[in-house]
Structures are given as structure tokens and as C-alpha cells.
Amino acid sequence: MNRLLGLLLFFLVSLPVMAQDEAAKISGMFMEMPFARFAKSIESETSYRFIYRDADVENFTVNLQAQNVELRTLLNQVFSGSGLFYTIDPEKRIWVTKEKPMTLDFTDTYFDVLPNADAAKNQEGLGEFAKNQRFVIGRSSDSTVSKQATLSGVVTSVESGKPMGGAVIVERVNYTQVVTDSQGRYAITLDKGRHTIYVQNIGGYQERRHIELRGDGTLNIEIQESILSLDEVVVSSGALSNVNKLEMGVQSLSIAEVKRLPSVMGEVDVLRGILTVPGVNTAGEATVGFNVRGGSADQNLILYGQSTVFNPSHVFGFFSAFNADMVSGVELHKGTVPVKYGGRLSSVLAIEPKFGRAEKIGGSGGIGILTSRLSLDGPIGKNTTFIVGGRTTYSNWALDLLEENAELSGSQVSFYDWNANIQHRVNEKNTLEFTSYMSSDKFRFDPDTSYSYQNVNLALSWKRYFNEQLEGKITVGRDTYKFNIEGLDNPLNSFNYGFDIEQLQLRTDFEYRKGEHIFDFGFQGIQYTLNPGHMSPFGAESIVTDRQLDEEVGREFSLFVGDEFQVNDNLAFTFGMRYMVYQLLGPAQFKTYTEGLPYTPGNVTGEVNFEKGEVVKTYQGPEFRLGGRYNLSKTSSLKFGINTMRQNIHLLSNSSVITPTDSWKLSDLYLAPQLGQQASVGYFRTIFKGAVEFSTELFYRKMENLLDYRSGASIILNEDLEQDALNTDGRAYGAEILLKKSEGQFKGSLAYTYSRSLLKTSDQPSVEKINKGKEYSSNYDQPHNLVLVTNYEFSKRINTTLNLNYSTGRPITLPAAEFDYGGSERVYYTDRNSYRIPDYFRIDFSLNLEGSHKVKKLAHSSWSLGVYNLLGRTNPYSVYFIPEAGQLRGYQLSIFARPIPFITYNFRF
Numbered sequence: 001m002n003r004l005l006g007l008l009l010f011f012l013v014s015l016p017v018m019a020q021d022e023a024a025k026i027s028g029m030f031m032e033m034p035f036a037r038f039a040k041s042i043e044s045e046t047s048y049r050f051i052y053r054d055a056d057v058e059n060f061t062v063n064l065q066a067q068n069v070e071l072r073t074l075l076n077q078v079f080s081g082s083g084l085f086y087t088i089d090p091e092k093r094i095w096v097t098k099e100k101p102m103t104l105d106f107t108d109t110y111f112d113v114l115p116n117a118d119a120a121k122n123q124e125g126l127g128e129f130a131k132n133q134r135f136v137i138g139r140s141s142d143s144t145v146s147k148q149a150t151l152s153g154v155v156t157s158v159e160s161g162k163p164m165g166g167a168v169i170v171e172r173v174n175y176t177q178v179v180t181d182s183q184g185r186y187a188i189t190l191d192k193g194r195h196t197i198y199v200q201n202i203g204g205y206q207e208r209r210h211i212e213l214r215g216d217g218t219l220n221i222e223i224q225e226s227i228l229s230l231d232e233v234v235v236s237s238g239a240l241s242n243v244n245k246l247e248m249g250v251q252s253l254s255i256a257e258v259k260r261l262p263s264v265m266g267e268v269d270v271l272r273g274i275l276t277v278p279g280v281n282t283a284g285e286a287t288v289g290f291n292v293r294g295g296s297a298d299q300n301l302i303l304y305g306q307s308t309v310f311n312p313s314h315v316f317g318f319f320s321a322f323n324a325d326m327v328s329g330v331e332l333h334k335g336t337v338p339v340k341y342g343g344r345l346s347s348v349l350a351i352e353p354k355f356g357r358a359e360k361i362g363g364s365g366g367i368g369i370l371t372s373r374l375s376l377d378g379p380i381g382k383n384t385t386f387i388v389g390g391r392t393t394y395s396n397w398a399l400d401l402l403e404e405n406a407e408l409s410g411s412q413v414s415f416y417d418w419n420a421n422i423q424h425r426v427n428e429k430n431t432l433e434f435t436s437y438m439s440s441d442k443f444r445f446d447p448d449t450s451y452s453y454q455n456v457n458l459a460l461s462w463k464r465y466f467n468e469q470l471e472g473k474i475t476v477g478r479d480t481y482k483f484n485i486e487g488l489d490n491p492l493n494s495f496n497y498g499f500d501i502e503q504l505q506l507r508t509d510f511e512y513r514k515g516e517h518i519f520d521f522g523f524q525g526i527q528y529t530l531n532p533g534h535m536s537p538f539g540a541e542s543i544v545t546d547r548q549l550d551e552e553v554g555r556e557f558s559l560f561v562g563d564e565f566q567v568n569d570n571l572a573f574t575f576g577m578r579y580m581v582y583q584l585l586g587p588a589q590f591k592t593y594t595e596g597l598p599y600t601p602g603n604v605t606g607e608v609n610f611e612k613g614e615v616v617k618t619y620q621g622p623e624f625r626l627g628g629r630y631n632l633s634k635t636s637s638l639k640f641g642i643n644t645m646r647q648n649i650h651l652l653s654n655s656s657v658i659t660p661t662d663s664w665k666l667s668d669l670y671l672a673p674q675l676g677q678q679a680s681v682g683y684f685r686t687i688f689k690g691a692v693e694f695s696t697e698l699f700y701r702k703m704e705n706l707l708d709y710r711s712g713a714s715i716i717l718n719e720d721l722e723q724d725a726l727n728t729d730g731r732a733y734g735a736e737i738l739l740k741k742s743e744g745q746f747k748g749s750l751a752y753t754y755s756r757s758l759l760k761t762s763d764q765p766s767v768e769k770i771n772k773g774k775e776y777s778s779n780y781d782q783p784h785n786l787v788l789v790t791n792y793e794f795s796k797r798i799n800t801t802l803n804l805n806y807s808t809g810r811p812i813t814l815p816a817a818e819f820d821y822g823g824s825e826r827v828y829y830t831d832r833n834s835y836r837i838p839d840y841f842r843i844d845f846s847l848n849l850e851g852s853h854k855v856k857k858l859a860h861s862s863w864s865l866g867v868y869n870l871l872g873r874t875n876p877y878s879v880y881f882i883p884e885a886g887q888l889r890g891y892q893l894s895i896f897a898r899p900i901p902f903i904t905y906n907f908r909f
Contacts, residue, residue, distance in 0.1 A: 025068035025069065026070070026071060027069070030063065030064055031063060033063070034057075035052075035057040037744075038078070042071075046071065049092065049093050049196070051096065052097075056096065056097070083098060085097050085101040136212045137151055137214060147192060148189050148190065149214070150216045151187070151188050151189075151211065151213060151216075152186060152187040152218055154180075154221075155220075155222075156222055157223065157357075162385075163180070166180060166329070167179070168180075169198070170198045170199075170200070171198075176189075182471070194211070194213075242693060243637050243686055244631065246629050247333070247338070248627065248641050248684075249682070250332070250333055250334075250336075251331070251332045253330045253332075255268075267370070268366075270324055270327055270351065271312060271313075271322070273330065275805075276749065276789055277787075278751040279699075280334070283779060283810050289312075292346040292347040293347070293755065294733075294780075295346030295701070297780075298650065298651030298664075299344050299345040299346035299647065303348065303351060304457060305435045306477055307437065307459045307479050308505075309457060310481035311483075314441055315443060319371070321417060321439050323375070325389050326353060327351055327353065328353065329352045332347060332348070333348040333350070335682070335697065336642075338520070339520060339560045339562035339576030340560060342623060342645065343580075343647060344645065344647050345675075345676035353419070353435045355385055355421050356385035356386045356421070362376075362908070363908070366905060367905045368902065369902055372394070373389065373390065375389030376388055376389070383424060384422065384424045387420075393414060393415055412444045413442075414441075415442070417438065420436045432460070433461040433463065434460050435459045436458050436459075449485065449487050452483065453484070454481070454483075455479075456479070456480045458477060458478050459475055459478075460476055460477070461473055462475075468513070469514060470512050471510070475506070478502070480501065483499055484496065484498040487538070492541055494537065494538040495535055495542065495544045498531075498533070499663045500530075501528065501529070502528070503526055505526045505527075506524070508523050510522055516566040518563070518565070519561070520560070520564075520576070521561040521562070523557075523558065524556075524558045525557050526555065527556075528555070528556070529553050530666055532551075532717075533548075533663060533717045534549065550589065552588070554582065554667070556580065557581045558579065558580045560579075561576065562574065563575050570632075571631075573626075574627045577623070578623040578624075580648075586610030586615075586616055587614075588668070591720060592607065592608055593605060599722045600723060601720075617667075617669050619648065621675075622644075623644045624642065624644045625641075625642070635687070635690065636685040638681070638682070638684075640681045640682075641678075641679070642677075644678075645675070645677075648674075651664055663716075670722035671707070671722065675704040675705055676703045677702045678701045679700050681697070682697035690743075691741060692741045694740075695736075695738045696735065696738075697735070698736075701733070708726045708728040726769075727761070729762050730758065730759045730760070732758070734753060736752070738750070747790075747792075748790035749789050750786075751787045756781060757778040758775045758776065759776055760774070771831045777811040778833070781810070781811055783808050784806070784807065786805070787806075789801065789802075796850070798848070800847050805842045805844075809836040809837040809876070811834070812833065812836065812837055813829050813835070837879050838876055844866065845866050847865055847866055848864050849865075860908045862907075863905055863906070865901075867899045872898045875894055877895045878892075880893060
């Protein structure tokens with residue numbers, strides 16, 4: 001009787017509050033809207049929460065328009081004749097059931113579960129019900145000790161059972177959030193009481209848990225990695241995380257996000273996804289080489305796991321070298337680069353390899369008009385998983401779609417790449433990981449020149465979890481890249497030209513947590529062995545002279561230490577120092593020159609020789625990282641960052657984009673390491689209840705010891721490169737703006753960059769000074785760059801993407817006049833890079849059709865179709881001049897001069 005009176009009294013007290021909220025007027029147009037999205041829309045506007053089985057509303061859509069309608073009236077209209085019923089309880093939960101309404105006569109312990117230590121396991125077997133269950137954490141006896149308690153646990157993958165590093169846990173009322181570490185662990189401190197926490201992994205999939213926090217306790221959470229749930233898939237670079245994380249200039253892309261972008265021939269392209277973020281552009285359409293904040297393409301460190309990839313492209317740049325099915329996430333560092341990375345001036349692109357699932361064998365793949373791919377993964381025994389995957393091309397027909405005058409038209413193409421990754425869990429504290437990557441390309445410019453190049457990357461890592469404070473990773477690896485060119489135009493001049501580079505590395509990375517500090521420290525050692533080039537005759541009739549440049553050997557050692565510390569809830573700093581020592585080793589031979597005079601043949605005074613293993617030249621110096629973040633509010637922050645970087649390896653190229661003929665060169669007696677300094681500041685904010693991310697960043701960079709070349713320079717098989725290379729200084733500055741909406745039926749991003757990249761011949765003695773020593777635009781100086789990506793989800797199975805790209809045309813040098821010199825006609829050129837090719841503009845469109853999202857299904861499939869260069873614009877790739885009838889005539893070369901349709905069938909099992 002007392003219990004009945006208590007319930008009655010509770011109901012009478014709650015009634016005015018309920019009536020007040022239910023009386024709130026709701027307006028909106030809900031046309032063919034899945035019920036899950038409708039429920040979230042109402043939850044965002046009111047304090048009510050829907051609880052339902054996904055299976056009950058799988059095919060239920062809401063189709064009505066509301067104008068100032070009360071909640072109960074609206075719900076009556078929604079469920080009328082649907083076979084579904086709703087009940088609202090005193091705690092503002094709307095229970096949606098089939099056959100009959102939910103009863104509200106619950107027992108006191110209906111929602112309670114085992115508290116404290118056992119709470120970590122209480123979601124096992126619940127599956128989709130876990131997000132509607134309430135978990136009681138801690139003991140009631142703890143309630144008088146403190147007003148707050150700490151919830152901790154591990155986030156793991158439903159599919160593989162592996163820890164989910166980088167997942168974001170958010171309590172959305174106060175915007176309290178944490179990010180899981182590499183082992184999936186988290187700890188979040190909240191006020192005691194009831195909360196709803198949301199967990200989102202790097203792939204954009206989201207889970208929620210309702211908790212009643214009575215004291216410190218544990219809750220382990222499982223989250224989906226692929227198509228398993230009918231809940232809304234939120235694809236995000238982490239709006240809240242971008243506001244609260246300490247680093248700036250960091251952009252993360254999920255594979256789900258990249259897969260929605262239209263791409264050439266329908267091939268999912270990880271690197272082209274990077275081109276949608278501000279501060280990143282490319283100097284040519286048919287290339288995946290990219291430029292970051294005014295730097296050259298070789299100034300980007302591209303890592304697949306711990307392995308360095310020297311050429312990240314297939315088929316002369318048409319496709320990236322990475323199979324998206326073998327990648328778990330992508331992160332670009334272009335601002336405050338973590339202290340554990342070094343060796344490049346502009347950015348670090350960290351591509352995380354994917355490892356196999358633990359519970360069963362499965363796979364994925366795709367069949368397109370030009371390429372196909374297939375991957376297979378699963379367990380090997382109890383503690384070991386594997387994943388293997390490959391891609392290949394099987395047709396040359398698509399290159400016939402290129403413009404008739406394009407040199408690539410009629411070419412023959414073949415490529416493949418192969419990944420194999422193995423992960424072995426020795427015990428709870430030790431894990432071994434093996435990653436491998438191999439790619440091979442062959443193509444020919446009809447009819448006379450064939451190209452081939454190859455990447456091979458191998459790495460073995462040992463991950464050790466010492467305790468809650470210390471964990472580490474030791475990696476050994478071997479990275480190689482080589483290319484070969486065969487010229488067959490004339491039997492007398494037929495040749496074979498090749499280049500190769502090998503990098504052996506050992507690195508250790510440790511992370512130590514102490515109070516509010518997170519310390520990173522470690523060591524990295526690299527040995528380079530480089531064959532600068534060799535040329536030999538091809539065929540018995542060839543009169544080409546056999547030439548071989550001396551091998552180059554160098555070693556690089558780095559020690560680093562960093563500290564990330566939280567001063568208070570709003571203020572945090574990061575500081576790091578990396579000390580690098582680089583040495584060039586013999587055997588080596590160099591010419592000597594008259595001191596103070598340019599490096600020219602006329603100023604040669606002799607030669608100097610170094611024995612094998614002898615130190616030719618040592619360069620060393622520190623790199624510094626400094627960053628800070630101040631939270632202006634729960635949804636906005638200010639950040640700053642300062643970087644100094646060193647780069648000991650140079651790309652030798654006479655073009656503005658990466659090509660297979662480009663080779664690498666180690667710093668030597670005359671070519672010093674490149675040096676760079678960057679300062680940046682940014683404002684970050686989330687708006688519209690966190691649905692939209694806004695950020696703006698300003699940056700300024702200075703660079704020293706860059707390479708440019710005198711007019712007419714030859715860089716192939718040049719034994720005395722210092723005579724043709726010009727020591728150059730550079731500076732770059734700009735502003736970046738990003739707007740990104742990652743939730744709802746309509747998603748998209750708008751990235752705008754204004755930047756300048758300027759060069760100037762340094763004051764040291766040189767053969768000549770470009771543009772008389774004045775500042776000039778670099779080959780990749782494109783002041784304005786705009787990328788708009790929109791995605792509209794008609795349903796869970798149908799969505800469309802529209803991609804718009806605009807950029808200022810890149811600089812070129814034009815012939816301005818003819819003159820007679822010594823009895824022959826010569827061409828007079830304008831100042832270097834003083835003109836520009838026409839601006840670039842392109843629109844792409846794609847339609848993605850997904851199959852059924854049922855969990856118990858043999859295979860999940862989807863179709864992706866669309867058009868690249870929808871408007872068929874003849875965007876210029878380059879401008880060149882040919883003498884015709886005694887006159888120079890200019891021509892514009894376009895790679896994709898017409899719309900390129902594509903269609904791809906994807907599957908996963």
C-alpha cells in the first residue's frame with residue numbers, strides 16, 4: 001500500500017513537469033525519414049529519450065509535417081496504424097513496442113545491474129540492447145565521499161575483439177570527453193548521477209550507454225567497426241576532439257568518409273581524401289603527390305604503419321598506392337607535428353594498417369571498370385590474426401579516354417599491390433605485429449619508352465604494456481624503392497636507366513603517464529643506401545655509354561622527448577625536443593672549388609676522396625615542438641604551435657609533380673640538409689549543438705637549403721650536381737578555413753585555403769640567381785584553393801556525393817621573344833614562374849547504393865557509380881611550346897578532358 005501511494009505521489013509531482021515538456025510545440029518536415037533519425041531529431045529538441053528495438057522499426061519511416069504540434073499529439077499521428085505503441089514514463093523515456101504498450105509498473109531493481117567490478121562485463125550478450133540498458137557503476141556507499149567519480153574501461157571492436165585506440169567518449173551535457181589510448185583504455189571523471197555517454201570510433205560509428213554513476217567503477221564497451229547497425233552512421237573528423245585536443249593542424253579521415261568521395265575510375269583513393277582538407281593541394285591532376293602549406297611534395301613523410309613509402313602512386317599518379325581495405329585510419333599532421341616524427345619539413349601522413357578480426361574468417365573486395373581488389377582476414381589459432389589483400393588492373397581501355405594530344409593516350413598499363421599483416425598476442429602485456437607492403441608498376445608511352453617502379457616495405461613491431469603508466473613499442477624495418485626506364489625509340493640510342501634506394505630503420509617509442517603529464521620519448525636510427533643512377537646500352541646495336549654513379553651511404557640518429565601536460569581544465573601545453581645527427585659515409589669522391597667562388601667547372605681546384613665507412617660530413621642540430629591550447633568554453637578553443645624541422649634527403653625533380661623519373665639525393669659535402677620553421681595559431685569551435693565543426697588557422701613558414709636549378713640544368717646522372725643546383729630559401733604563409741557537418745541526413749565540408757609559396761636564391765656564391773635574386777613563386781604556389789564536398793543520405797542504403805574543386809592555376813615560365821646569338825636563333829624567356837596557367841575547376845558526382853544491412857547475412861554488398869569531371873572541362877595540366885614553321889606555338893595539355901564515368905561493385909563477407 002505504501003509503495004502504491006509512493007508511486008501515486010511521484011506521478012502527481014511529475015505530472016506538471018511532464019505536461020509542460022509535452023506541451024512544447026514541435027515543428028518540422030519529416031518526409032520519408034527513418035524512425036531512428038526521427039527519434040534523434042526529437043531528442044535533440046526535447047529532454048525525452050526514445051527506447052526501442054532496432055528490429056521493430058527497421059522498415060518504419062515517418063512521413064508527415066508538423067507545425068507547433070504538442071509531443072503526444074505528434075506521437076499519436078506517427079504511430080497511428082503502424083502496429084507500434086508508445087509509452088512515456090516519469091523519467092521522460094519514450095518506450096516504443098510492438099503488439100501492446102509497455103507497462104510502467106517496474107520493480108525497484110529492474111534497471112540495476114551488478115555494480116562495481118562486475119559492471120565491466122554486464123553488457124556481454126546484450127548486443128543492440130546495451131544502448132538502451134542502464135548500467136549502475138560503483139556502490140551507493142561511495143556517494144558521500146566525493147561529488148565525482150571516475151568511470152574507466154576498455155573500448156573494443158565487436159567484429160575483431162581488438163582494442164579501439166583513438167575512440168572518443170563524450171558526455172554531451174557538459175561536453176566532458178576523453179580519447180582511448182592505443183590499447184583502447186579510457187578514464188573519464190563525471191559528476192555522480194545519471195548520464196548518457198556516447199562512444200565514437202575513428203570510422204565514425206557511434207554507440208551510447210546510459211549509466212548511473214554511484215562511485216568509481218569499470219564499464220567495457222564494444223563498438224561496431226563495419227555495417228552491423230541501423231543506427232545513424234556519423235562520419236566525423238572528431239569535431240569535439242579537434243576543439244579539445246592539444247595538437248593543431250591535425251586532420252583525421254575515416255575510411256567510410258574517403259569511400260564516399262568520387263574518384264577516378266571509381267577506385268577508393270586514400271590520398272585524394274587528404275586533398276579535401278585545407279592547406280593541402282596538388283600541382284597536377286594526374287598525380288597523388290601533394291603539397292602542404294607551401295612545401296614541396298618530397299617534404300611530406302608518408303608512413304604506412306612504421307614504414308616510409310617513397311612513391312605513393314600507381315600509374316604515373318592516377319591512383320594512390322594504398323588499398324583502402326587494408327587501412328584502418330588516416331591522420332595528417334601539418335601544424336604541431338608530434339615529436340616522435342621527424343625527417344621531413346612539411347607534414348606527416350600517418351596511415352594506420354588494418355589487422356584481421358579475431359572471431360572468424362571474412363573478407364572484402366571490389367570489381368571496377370579498371371581495377372579489382374580482394375582482401376581476406378581472420379584468426380590463426382587463438383592469439384594470432386592475419387589480413388592479406390591485393391589490387392590489380394586489367395585493362396588499358398580507359399587511357400584512350402584521355403585527350404588526343406596527351407602523351408598518355410594509347411599507353412599500356414599494369415600494376416598491382418599486395419599487403420600482408422599479422423598480429424600475435426603473446427599475452428596480455430605483449431603483442432607482436434608484422435606489416436608488409438609491395439607494389440609494382442609497369443607502363444609504356446607508345447611506342448618508345450617503358451617505365452617500371454616498385455615499393456617494398458617490411459616492418460616488425462613489439463608492443464609492450466608495462467603497466468597503467470608505461471607502454472612502449474620497438475620496430476625494425478626495411479623500406480626500398482626503385483625504378484627502371486627503357487628507351488627503345490632508336491636502336492642506336494636504346495638505353496636502360498635505373499635508380500634505387502634502401503632504408504633500414506630501428507625505432508623505439510615509449511609513453512609514460514604521470515599525473516597530468518604524458519611523456520613521449522624514444523630513439524630512431526636510419527641507414528640509407530642509395531644508388532643515384534646507372535645507364536647501360538639496351539640491345540646489341542646501342543652505342544649508349546655505360547655509366548654508373550657512385551653509391552651513397554648515410555646514417556641518421558635521433559633522440560626525442562616530449563611532454564604533454566594539463567595545467568587546468570582549460571589550459572594545456574605540449575613541449576618536445578628532437579636532436580638529430582646525420583652523417584654521410586664513404587666511399588665518396590668530390591671536386592674541390594676555389595673558396596668564395598661559385599661551384600663551376602672553371603673554379604675546380606682538385607678532388608678529395610673518402611674511404612669506405614669514413615665520415616664525409618656531419619650535420620646535426622635540435623628540432624623543437626611547442627604548442628598550447630586554451631579552452632574558451634566547452635565548445636571553443638584557441639591554439640598555437642611552433643615547429644622546427646630538418647630533412648637530410650632531397651628529391652631531384654625538374655617537374656612540379658612527382659614522376660617515376662624523380663630520384664633522391666642525400667645531403668653531402670655541398671648540399672646541406674633542408675631546414676624549416678613554422679608558427680601557427682588557430683581558433684576551433686563547434687556550433688549547432690556540436691553538429692558543425694568550424695576552424696580557422698594562420699601559419700607562417702621559413703625554409704632554408706632548398707634545391708632549385710639553373711636554367712638548362714641536367715639532373716639525370718649528374719656527377720657534379722652542386723654545379724647545377726642553386727641553394728634556395730623559401731617562405732610560405734596563409735590562412736585555412738574549415739566548415740564541416742558530420743551528423744544528420746546532409747553532411748559535407750567546405751575547405752578554403754589562401755596561401756603563398758615563394759622562393760629566393762640564397763646569397764651564397766652561385767652560378768646565377770633566379771630572377772636576378774628577387775623572390776619568385778614556387779612551382780606549387782596556388783594562392784586560392786577551395787574544396788566543397790556534400791553528401792546527402794536519402795536512406796540508409798542510398799546516398800549521393802557532389803565534389804567541387806577550384807584552385808588558382810600554377811605558375812609557369814613563358815617564351816617572350818626570339819633573338820639571334822652567334823648566328824643561331826635563341827628564345828628569350830620571361831622571369832621564372834611569372835605567369836600562370838588557367839585556373840582549375842572540376843565537379844564530380846557519385847551515387848552509392850548499399851544492400852541490406854541485416855546482421856546475419858552471407859555478404860554485404862554495395863555499388864558505387866558516378867562521373868569524374870562532370871562538366872567535361874579541359875583543365876590544363878601544363879602548357880608547352882613547339883616550333884612550327886619558324887614560330888613557337890603554345891599548346892595546353894589536359895589529362896581528363898571529358899567526363900569519366902565509373903562503376904564499382906563492392907562486397908564484404
